[in-house]
Amino acid sequence: MAPTAAGDATPAITLDRITVRFTTERGTVTALDGVDLSVQPGGFVTLLGPSGCGKSTLLRVVADLIAPSSGSVRVLGGDASVARERRDIGFVFQDAALLPWRTAQQNVELPLEVGGGRAQPGKRSPRELLELVGLAGWENAYPHELSGGMRQRVSIARALVNDPKLLLMDEPFGALDEITRDRLNEELLRVWEETGTTILFVTHSIYEAAFLGQEVLLLAARPGRVRELVPVDLPAPRQIAMRETRAFVELVAHLRRVLETC
Ligand SMILES: Nc1ncnc2c1ncn2[C@@H]1O[C@H](COP(=O)(O)OP(=O)(O)OP(=O)(O)O)[C@@H](O)[C@H]1O
Ligand SMILES: [Mg+2]
Incomplete structure (x- = not known):
């Protein structure tokens, strides 16, 4: 994790070797396998990976909607359940x-x-x-x-x-046309800057992940695990036109290459 202005501030989210297994009559699925993640307060991390790699599961663990099979979760310096009960977590779904x-x-x-x-x-x-x-x-x-x-x-x-100090967003713009999505991406960055909230954002779009995130967490499937945490070193304020810059195009190309191995 890159050092931030907050220095050694307590992370907003710390996942330490998180494993989640689901057992159904069809057998056991390891949705997440030993996932580590640290998100600084005020950070914006996007989660990118193929369908079934555990992105929604990871969000649910942070929101205290499911308990991990093993590993530890800290949210806003305490148990995820405390953050949930204090209503420090906001959740936005695809629908x-x-x-x-x-x-x-x-x-x-x-x-x-x-x-x-x-x-x-x-x-x-x-x-x-x-x-x-x-x-x-x-x-x-x-x-x-x-x-x-x-x-x-x-x-x-x-x-x-x-x-909320923490906003969890699970493909909130997945069903929208591209132009509306671009506009909402810019607006979300403005809201993020104005509120100072920490955001964890799931998407299937490489462009969206690169445009929004301060870091992109790439997950691989079966079992769901961290492939790479990619820092995004793009200037602020970010505008959609920035996607035509060389730095952005190279970042997207890198994310695409890694995704092919997920
Ligand atoms: N409640 C559940 N019971 C059983 N299996 C589950 C449950 N929730 C998720 N899974 C399994 O865990 C794995 C990860 O699911 P998850 O929904 O986290 O993936 P995802 O990365 O969000 O996928 P998508 O991009 O399609 O939304 C999948 O194999 C899924 O079938
Ligand atoms: Mg999902």
Whole structure:
């Protein structure tokens, strides 16, 4: 891991020799096999690898949705369960999963209601979060009145409503057209910079992994394991046009070569 301005700050995520096995009537699958990872606070790590290499499993372990078969997980300096209970973790899924009978703003408010809490001073309000993701003026629209990209923006605003220190994103833009995806990639980087949250982001797109990440974690399949952690040394602020630069093209070529061995 490259040293950061935070120096020796406690990592936001530490995975130490994580192994996850699933046993079904068809046998046992080793979804992750001895995976190590350290993510600095405020870091942005993208996970890239073939289908079935354990990307979603890794996110679920960090979110304390599944327990590893062996190895240790530390999230925000403590147990993953503590981070989850404190609502320090936001999760964005591939499908926006909004409640159709609630407006955009009511969907963003949902975690506050479920948690029995309410917007706290210093935290961005649901309205401000909708503005942050480019949806000012759409507060009262229902999900069926929004495009796929707009629904994903609502789900990002919803994941940010508890001001999470850690945002886990599992192929959030996978179902979108390329132009919308490019735009949301740029917006996500802006949101990341404005909120200072740590992000772990799963994607199948080499371009997306390279464009967003400060580091790209390449995983190989069967069993799921770390192939390489690639630092991304591209200048900020990143804009889509940067994908035409030589440094970016070379990075993508490297990621593609490694992926072929995964
Ligand atoms: N709950 C489960 N029960 C049994 N097997 C599972 C379970 N969840 C995942 N697996 C298996 O673990 C492996 C890793 O699955 P995972 O969903 O983490 O892969 P992935 O990298 O996210 O794939 P994709 O890119 O297709 O989303 C797969 O072989 C999958 O079949
Ligand atoms: Mg997955």
